[in-house]
Amino acid sequence: MSLVRAESLKAYYITKAYGVERVVKAVDNVTLEVRENEILGIAGESGCGKSTLMKTLLGIVQPPLTVVGGRVVYTVDGKDVDVTAASPQELEGVRWRHVSYVPQGSMNVLNPVRRIKHTFRDFVAHRVQRMSQAELVKWAAEHLKSLGLPPEVLNAYPHQLSGGMKQRVTIALATLLKPKVIFADEPTTALDVIVQRGVIQLLSRIQREEKNSLVLVTHDMGVHAHLTHRIVIMYAGKVIEEGSTAKIFSAPQHPYTQYLIGSLPVIGDKEYRVSAPGNPPRLDRPLTGCRFVDRCPKAMPQCRQAAPALVETGKDHKVACFLVSPEEEKESA
Amino acid sequence: MPEQASLLSVKELSRVFILRSGLTRTRIAAVNRVSFELAAGRPEIFSIVGESGSGKSTLARMLLGLLEPSEGKIIYKGRDVTAIRRRRDRLAFMKEVQPVFQNPFDTFNPLKKVETYLYETVYNFGMTDNVREADRIIDDALRAAGLSLVEVKGRYPNELSGGQLQRAAVARALITQPSLIIADEPVSMMDASLRMSVVNLFKELKERLGVTVIYITHDLATAYYVSDRIVVMLRGNVVEQGPVEKVLAAPLHPYTRLLKESVPKPDPKDKWEGEVKLATSEGVEYARAGCKFAGRCPYVQDACIREAPPDVEFDGRIVKCHRVEEIASGTAQPAQNGSAPPEALRSPKAGSQAG
Numbered sequence: 001m002s003l004v005r006a007e008s009l010k011a012y013y014i015t016k017a018y019g020v021e022r023v024v025k026a027v028d029n030v031t032l033e034v035r036e037n038e039i040l041g042i043a044g045e046s047g048c049g050k051s052t053l054m055k056t057l058l059g060i061v062q063p064p065l066t067v068v069g070g071r072v073v074y075t076v077d078g079k080d081v082d083v084t085a086a087s088p089q090e091l092e093g094v095r096w097r098h099v100s101y102v103p104q105g106s107m108n109v110l111n112p113v114r115r116i117k118h119t120f121r122d123f124v125a126h127r128v129q130r131m132s133q134a135e136l137v138k139w140a141a142e143h144l145k146s147l148g149l150p151p152e153v154l155n156a157y158p159h160q161l162s163g164g165m166k167q168r169v170t171i172a173l174a175t176l177l178k179p180k181v182i183f184a185d186e187p188t189t190a191l192d193v194i195v196q197r198g199v200i201q202l203l204s205r206i207q208r209e210e211k212n213s214l215v216l217v218t219h220d221m222g223v224h225a226h227l228t229h230r231i232v233i234m235y236a237g238k239v240i241e242e243g244s245t246a247k248i249f250s251a252p253q254h255p256y257t258q259y260l261i262g263s264l265p266v267i268g269d270k271e272y273r274v275s276a277p278g279n280p281p282r283l284d285r286p287l288t289g290c291r292f293v294d295r296c297p298k299a300m301p302q303c304r305q306a307a308p309a310l311v312e313t314g315k316d317h318k319v320a321c322f323l324v325s326p327e328e329e330k331e332s333a
Numbered sequence: 334m335p336e337q338a339s340l341l342s343v344k345e346l347s348r349v350f351i352l353r354s355g356l357t358r359t360r361i362a363a364v365n366r367v368s369f370e371l372a373a374g375r376p377e378i379f380s381i382v383g384e385s386g387s388g389k390s391t392l393a394r395m396l397l398g399l400l401e402p403s404e405g406k407i408i409y410k411g412r413d414v415t416a417i418r419r420r421r422d423r424l425a426f427m428k429e430v431q432p433v434f435q436n437p438f439d440t441f442n443p444l445k446k447v448e449t450y451l452y453e454t455v456y457n458f459g460m461t462d463n464v465r466e467a468d469r470i471i472d473d474a475l476r477a478a479g480l481s482l483v484e485v486k487g488r489y490p491n492e493l494s495g496g497q498l499q500r501a502a503v504a505r506a507l508i509t510q511p512s513l514i515i516a517d518e519p520v521s522m523m524d525a526s527l528r529m530s531v532v533n534l535f536k537e538l539k540e541r542l543g544v545t546v547i548y549i550t551h552d553l554a555t556a557y558y559v560s561d562r563i564v565v566m567l568r569g570n571v572v573e574q575g576p577v578e579k580v581l582a583a584p585l586h587p588y589t590r591l592l593k594e595s596v597p598k599p600d601p602k603d604k605w606e607g608e609v610k611l612a613t614s615e616g617v618e619y620a621r622a623g624c625k626f627a628g629r630c631p632y633v634q635d636a637c638i639r640e641a642p643p644d645v646e647f648d649g650r651i652v653k654c655h656r657v658e659e660i661a662s663g664t665a666q667p668a669q670n671g672s673a674p675p676e677a678l679r680s681p682k683a684g685s686q687a688g
């Protein structure tokens with residue numbers, strides 16, 4: 001069963017400067033689902049729209065970001081809630097309980113002048129029945145303990161904690177209300193490898209114990225390999241491949257995914273690795289055809305005329321590439 | 334033997350901080366008697382790796398003249414950097430040695446357009462007074478970093494992705510055509526393909542323009558790929574240094590082995606088993622009288638807790654470890670007490686395999 005669905009979702013940044021409209025198609029016709037009890041990875045190059053997709057799935061859509069097509073649906077207690085049409089109040093009701101998130105760069109979102117316990121208090125203030133300070137501290141301390149964090153951190157200010165500790169505190173906040181789905185945007189980027197390993201262990205333990213779902217956005221394929229069950233590969237605002245983690249790594253079908261997996265440096269191999277030829281297309285230009293065509297070693301004339309549809313090519317494996325299926329993408333309204 | 338002319342010579346460099354937490358004050362040597370040489374006329378990529386809080390940025394800030402050392406010397410092209418007083422000399426030094434910092438969102442003022450900082454760099458260093466020439470210089474630098482002026486012009490930092498913004502920061506450092514670039518985690522916000530493009534860019538700068546790059550990173554895979562030599566830092570100390578083909582392909586120090594083992598391999602069939610033992614607080618490790626790794630090392634002995642290990646020259650590198658010979662020969666027995674060591678460290682060979 002799916003907990004969160006995106007249906008033909010289009011989310012663009014629309015800005016006006018000197019009377020000229022600029023439209024960045026950061027999420028362009030994306031359909032995907034987050035299933036029960038899974039770790040779903042979202043991978044792709046910098047700027048391909050991962051954070052934008054995540055924000056839209058969370059209903060955090062503020063100008064210049066605009067949903068111009070499609071919708072996001074949450075299934076809460078068996079009922080569908082259309083997030084794209086929901087009022088801020090309705091959203092507030094489901095956010096943090098149904099979905100919560102650890103934003104990109106979240107180590108820096110802890111209020112620097114407040115002790116961690118006060119951040120916890122601010123966080124639960126409007127969301128939980130009234131609770132005394134003592135009860136709250138006890139609850140927070142127990143939660144931290146269950147995540148392997150010493151309760152003393154509640155008395156600390158953010159600057160007294162290391163980067164890895166701060167990141168674990170933000171994960172603790174995001175999981176406090178036991179949400180069904182946790183979105184984490186680059187939760188281990190910029191952490192050192194040992195602390196990253198600790199955070200990966202923590203996330204995977206939470207998911208195993210709570211049997212909730214985790215959506216992990218990162219461009220680090222090593223982290224995907226270690227943590228996720230399924231992976232969605234994005235390129236220039238579109239999903240170009242989706243499949244089980246094992247499949248994506250052992251038998252990637254889209255030339256971009258093959259490139260992504262094949263070009264990773266490994267210790268012990270110094271052979272010159274060419275950086276990808278060219279750059280991803282600019283998302284503020286009109287685009288037709290496959291977004292990868294200019295960098296694709298197997299590009300065909302057809303690839304310039306229309307975008308390929310994301311089609312099922314095997315069990316739990318979808319690819320958008322004319323080499324695999326001739327079907328063209330249908331545009332949403 | 335005639336002494337080789339050096340580009341940068343770092344001698345017994347130290348920096349002490351006082352850490353306050355609650356009522357306790359701890360004195361930590363964030364950089365502790367670090368020495369190395371970068372030769373002139375032999376450009377190289379010199380990596381500095383190590384956990385968070387091991388003193389990498391403190392070292393970098395001293396090398397950039399942004400932080401006063403507590404002890405030791407930094408000699409750049411024969412001149413003592415810490416003794417530079419005149420504004421003109423400082424400017425000349427800054428033009429030669431350019432930084433790239435960790436977080437591009439800190440580098441760029443969120444309220445100013447990205448190009449503002451690039452133009453400021455051009456004008457402040459007196460590269461030109463002519464706007465059109467400035468455009469050309471900036472566009473060249475941006476193109477070298479995989480961007481272009483038209484793409485960047487008019488945009489604010491939050492309108493670029495993290496990776497795009499960091500490439501703009503690398504471009505900014507290239508504007509003055511420096512001899513030495515000190516890049517403090519320049520790729521930590523980037524995806525693999527951009528990482529490769531930036532480290533390949535460093536390679537190119539080294540090979541084509543003779544620029545030496547000090548590359549500070551958590552990413553051991555790109556450090557291996559791009560660098561000639563590497564130093565591994567642990568709580569202020571360099572614990573292993575030498576050619577990267579030795580230090581990373583076949584690490585000897587148990588800490589280097591742990592670092593290498595913790596890199597998540599891009600292969601779902603090759604996952605870690607067992608939980609990693611995380612460092613106790615930084616302060617505790619800094620305060621250790623003996624080896625800073627004693628609390629986590631599978632091979633710990635009494636001597637390791639009592640005395641700081643010596644620098645041992647071994648197999649073409651320098652290793653700060655009491656038991657390096659035994660570890661290298663595979664005869665060192667892991668300590669029996671304490672919690673189980675990470676699995677890579679249980680078998681003496683696992684950490685030393687290439688690939």
Ligand SMILES: Nc1ncnc2c1ncn2[C@@H]1O[C@H](COP(=O)(O)OP(=O)(O)OP(=O)(O)O)[C@@H](O)[C@H]1O
Pocket residue numbers: 013015024026044045046047048049050051052053064104219283491492493494495496497524
């Ligand atoms: N506020 C904004 N206004 C205009 N364009 C924006 C804005 N925020 C992001 N963009 C653009 O939208 C695209 C997608 O950005 P997004 O932050 O979603 O990428 P990402 O995949 O999360 O990248 P990264 O891996 O670097 O975090 C990029 O081209 C970016 O430049």
Ligand SMILES: Nc1ncnc2c1ncn2[C@@H]1O[C@H](COP(=O)(O)OP(=O)(O)OP(=O)(O)O)[C@@H](O)[C@H]1O
Pocket residue numbers: 163192350351352361363383384385386387388389390391392615
């Ligand atoms: N200005 C300062 N005052 C007090 N302590 C400091 C200061 N700057 C750094 N430190 C301390 O020195 C130690 C080394 O910090 P440093 O920033 O050099 O580490 P790093 O290796 O760069 O870490 P990271 O990988 O997180 O960037 C840390 O314990 C840090 O808290």
Ligand SMILES: [Mg+2]
Pocket residue numbers: 050051052104185
């Ligand atoms: Mg992002």
Ligand SMILES: [Mg+2]
Pocket residue numbers: 389390391435517
């Ligand atoms: Mg640092």
